[in-house]
Every structure is written in C-alpha cells, then in structure tokens.
Amino acid sequence: MPDRPEIVCICGSARFRDEMLAANRDLTVAGAIVVAPGVFSRPGDREKITDEQKIALGTLHLRKIDLADRVLVVNPGGYIGESTTREIAYAHATGKPVSFTDPV
Numbered sequence: 001m002p003d004r005p006e007i008v009c010i011c012g013s014a015r016f017r018d019e020m021l022a023a024n025r026d027l028t029v030a031g032a033i034v035v036a037p038g039v040f041s042r043p044g045d046r047e048k049i050t051d052e053q054k055i056a057l058g059t060l061h062l063r064k065i066d067l068a069d070r071v072l073v074v075n076p077g078g079y080i081g082e083s084t085t086r087e088i089a090y091a092h093a094t095g096k097p098v099s100f101t102d103p104v
Contacts, residue, residue, distance in 0.1 A: 009065050009096075010036035011087045012074035020074045023101065027072070035064040058083060062090050070097040078102050 008027050010020050017040040024034045039049065039057055049057070065071060071091040073084060080088070091098050 005031050005033050006070070007033045007035065007068045009061075009068035009071045009091075010034060010074060011061070011065075011071055011084050011091075012037075013079060013081045013084060014040040016074050016076055016079075019076055019101070023072060023074050035067055037061060058086075061087060065091050065096060066094065068096060070099065073098060073100045075100050075102050075104065078104050080104065 010023055010027075012020050014037070020036055020040075024036050027034045037057075065087060071088070073080065073088060075084070088098055
C-alpha cells in the first residue's frame with residue numbers, strides 16, 4: 001500500500017462538466033485524491049467570468065497538474081479544446097502520465 005493515495009488531475013472542456021463530475025466521483029470512490037476544475041464557465045451561464053479570471057484559472061489548473069501524479073483527460077467523442085491541449089502539453093513537459101476517457 002502506498003504512503004498516500006494517488007493524486008489525479010482531471011482536465012477537459014467545461015462542456016463536459018457532468019462527465020468530469022462523474023470521473024471525480026469514480027476516482028474518489030476508488031481511493032484517489034482528485035484535483036479538478038472548480039469553475040465551469042459555459043456560454044449562457046448567468047455569472048460570467050472575466051478574461052483576467054479565465055487566465056488566472058488556467059494558471060491555477062497548471063498548478064493542480066503540478067500536484068498530481070497523473071492527468072485524466074475527460075474527452076467524450078475524442079474532443080479536446082485549446083485549453084485542454086495546452087494542459088496536456090504542460091503535463092507531458094513536466095513528465096506527468098496522461099490518459100483519456102476516449103481514445104484520441
């Protein structure tokens with residue numbers, strides 16, 4: 001048994017909020033520590049985030065990748081957007097293993 005549970009960072013498009021929440025639940029029940037987006041800003045939301053907040057949240061998510069042992073990309077249908085592509089590249093650059101819910 002490891003000294004601590006595995007830490008998994010969930011990445012993916014905000015459009016997959018429900019799928020990310022399901023992955024978070026499944027990983028948590030399996031005994032992992034999960035770090036994931038805390039804000040899901042989507043078109044049509046009543047509360048908008050500013051461009052500055054979006055940049056800050058993107059940087060914060062990279063720090064979450066730093067904390068993780070591995071990254072799980074939630075990508076139904078194989079979709080990977082611009083921000084997620086950047087997060088995958090960052091994970092690779094820092095030596096983090098990356099897996100996907102749907103093959104790419």
